[in-house]
Amino acid sequence: MPGTVGRVPTPATPVPGASTEAGADAGVLAHDWAGTPLGPPEAWDPSVRAVVELILASPMPMALAYGDDLVLLYNAGYAELLGSRHPGALGRPAAEVYAEVWALPGVGEVIERTYRQGVSFLEKESTVPLVREHSAVAEQAVFTRGYSPVRDSAGRIVGMLTVAAETTHVTEQLQSLSEVAAALAGTLTLDDVARVALRHTINTFDADQVAFAVDEGGGGWRTVRRVRGELMDEADERLPPLWRRVPADWSAPVVRVARAGDPSFLRDGQPLRETAVDRHDQKIRSMAALPLGTSVVRGGLAVGFQATHAWSAAERALLAASCELIGQAAERARRFETQHGTAQLLQRSMLPAHLPDLPRLRIAARYDPGVDGNAAGGDFYDAFLLPTGDLGVVLGDVAGHDVQAAARMGQVRAALRALALADPAPDAVLAGLDRLVTSLGAEAGTDELFVTVVFGVVDADRRQVTLASAGHPAPLIRRSDPDGRSRAEYVDLPAGPPLGLGGRPVTATVPFRPGDTLLLFSDGVVERRRQSLTAGLDSLVDALAKAGSSDPRALCAVATAAVPGGTEDDVAVLAVEHALKPSRSASMEVPAEPTAPSRVRHWMTGQLTEWQVPESVIGAAVLCTSELTTNALLHAGTAARVEIDLSPERLLVSVADTGTRGTVTRTRTDTLSSRGRGLGLIEQLSDAWGTDPTVRGSTVWFEILVPAVERR
Structure with missing residues (x-):
């Protein structure tokens, strides 16, 4: 193919069956021109001969339309544009060669005007169907073409010169x-x-x-x-x-x-x-x-x-x-x-760095920032030990997605913990918070300080939880029946008015037996545009009832995905499981260095062997943990933390990094390349897995059930 704009020009391909002689194509010159208006080559006007030699020596597609009939003479580059019309187009009138398009606007009239009136014309970006070499399919090539009159030695217009430059690539x-x-x-x-x-x-x-x-x-x-x-x-x-x-x-x-x-x-x-x-x-x-x-x-x-x-x-x-x-x-x-x-830095200062590690109560939380993650949100959660030995749990929402909302959230969370440490009764705590929010609103000169919160006290010894709410959705409890089936139900808890309106909180005490899991959540979990709140609440309770595990981390993941559709609101969930039997846990800080995965494998093998975990579970868990550790170090570039938690029913492993590059994408095994292979491996070897995007990075976790016959 001849050279084009934007590429290094290459010599034109010779016309088939011809040889090159003194820069002119002998095949074209050998055509029987005597029977055309051009006449035999030896009789050509010197100016016309010079134009012909220029055409045949050029790598660009060029053609001469000569005489009143505009008979065609062209080079190899132009022959490629003609395709199957070549070589029959040599010496024939242009109107016959282009009969199907000659009458179209911008085709024959332009060529004839250039010849009759001697006016040059530039045609930009015209599309020409072109069959490339080694291809049987025509493609639409883009060309810029120029038309200029050709004069003989006496100055008379005797033809029209066409120069075509392909601009398809450009x-x-x-x-x-x-x-x-x-x-x-x-x-x-x-x-x-x-x-x-x-x-x-x-x-x-x-x-x-x-x-x-x-x-x-x-x-x-x-x-x-x-x-x-x-x-x-x-x-x-x-x-x-x-x-x-x-x-x-x-x-x-x-x-x-x-x-x-x-x-x-x-x-x-x-x-x-x-x-x-x-x-x-x-x-x-x-x-x-x-x-x-x-x-x-x-x-x-x-x-x-x-x-x-x-x-x-x-x-x-x-x-x-x-x-x-x-x-x-x-x-x-x-x-x-x-x-x-x-x-993120502001959000980190507002949420707890670590949740309590208790033998009978397993706790997990998840926070997904709304909008685009570029603003601090007003949702918050907390879990802390009370002087009585009970566990205090809270989840709240301060309206807004700005620094002011986050600052107020921090004030409310800090005040709630201080009030609870003095008097953990949920109604007393919320009454004190109500006075605080009223004061903050008066200080700011606004009545639009909207804060909702639910606070509860979990008493593991008495197997009960006492809750109070200020305008917040009622918590949900997933219960495990003796026959092995599970069900989920909302706590019958009056919501009451939001904080700052002088409401009188009402408490509710409900059973919280071993095997039960308490879930607190923000309205971003269940609210969707063009969908009723009732539908969202029903989807959440149905998803938790059908969940295959009562593990709090797994239930947090199930809850955030229970209602289809996206939300621009923050999403926060906090789950507390009353374990059937105390679990054992251990953790390891993993430095960001090449030897870290091997160190994790050695540590984990020793720990699980000491706990007498079945070998089949150890092998799968160590392999999955090594892959997750490698993934965290590779993609987050920061140190990581590996945590293992063993209960009689399952082994839970999580790998957390402190990077901010987004969440891990769950993808099918057969579409993963070598860089994402570890996630597909985890999907195959574990019974459940998921990711927890938090304000401190991302946590990837997996769960492997311990077979009943192998439990020790």
Whole structure:
């Protein structure tokens, strides 16, 4: 195929059956021109001969339409555009060759006007059906065509010259630029920006390797790359990019241009010779590296090829435009991550760092921030030991998604714990909170301080729980019957008015026997747009009744997914299980270093063996825990904490990280690549598993039931 705009021009393919002679195509010259208005070649006007020689020597598609009949003479490039019409179109009038389209607007009239009036014309982006070499299917190619009059030695117009330049590739690249702009508009974090930038660049330029770098803010850099042919499936696209941290003086082109602010283009060489980390880097010969073009986030983008590559003006312009868009998205992402980090820091100070670890009461909580996670929310939960030895549990909601709501939430939570430590009676605690909220509202000069809360005292010895509510949804209890079946029911508890309205809280005391689980939840769990609250409450109680386990962590996951549809509200749940028998638990802090997974395997094998856990359970649990630990260290990049809890019925293992890169995506085993294989393995070997996104990162947990015949 002849050369095109945006590519290195290549010699035109000779017309089939012809040979090249002095730059002219002998096959075209050998045509019987004597019977056409052109006449025999030896009689051609010198000016016309010069035009013909130019046409036949050019790699661009060119054609001469000669005389009043506009008979065609063209080169190999134009022959490819004609397809099956060649070679029959040689020496025939253009109106006959293009009979099916000649009368259409912008076709025959333009050619005839150029010839009759001597007026040049440029036709931009016309679509031509074209059958490529080694392809039997016609594709719609885009061309820019120019029409110019041809004059003989006496200055008379004797024909019309057509020059066609294919712009299909450029058009596709401009379309891809529009697509990447749309994709970047939906990014929130630098991880998101990196994924879009790498995918767009490697596909648009058909590159062998793409690298993306941003400054760390403390002198160093974060880089990530993508190599052509690298297996990337849907699961990998959702996982965080594998960033590599490098020093501030790193000499790779992507960092060098980011520091200097000037682009670089290398046609042939070894651009990664000094910084190569593997054979992919060593093979790169041509590279373009450009800064992101933003003053807020220093960064760069590098595109590499394993062969020599001449960077055309069109490619350079497209790369510059892409970097401009990526830079703007990186600025937005950096601002979001800064705000998100501040919101998370505030939220962390408001929620308990650890829940009580008790032999007969197992406790778990889950918090999902609403909106986009970029604001501190007003939902809160707490669980703490009372002077009486009982357990105090609370879940509340302060209206709003801003710093003020979070600050008021902190005040309410701190005051509630102080009141409960003085007098744990739920009605007395809520009465004291009511006076506090009334005072806060008067201080702020508003009557719109909306706070709901439910507080309870769990007495394991008396096997009961006493609760009081101020405008909050009633808690739910999942009960295990002696026959092994389970059921769920809401506590018959009057909601009362929200805090600050002078309400008189009413308490309710209900049985809480071994095997029961208490669930406190915020309204974000059950409220959905265009759905009644009753439907949401019914879905929640039904889901908990059908849950396969009474474990509090598992029930938290079931509760947050019980009502279909998304919510913009915060979601908070707190579950307390009254265990049938005391469980045993242990934990290990895992440093972020390569030897950590092996240390976890050794520790866990020894601990479970000491507890006389069946070997079949130990093997599956150790393998799953090793995979989760590796996943946490790889994708969060922080230290992790492994916790194991063994009851007579099941083994529960959780791995928590302190990263903020989002939740782990649950994906089917057959669609996972090597980077996500561990999650599919856990799905196969465990009886239940899930993820708990919290304000401190993510926790992935799994549960393996201990067979009844093997329980010791």
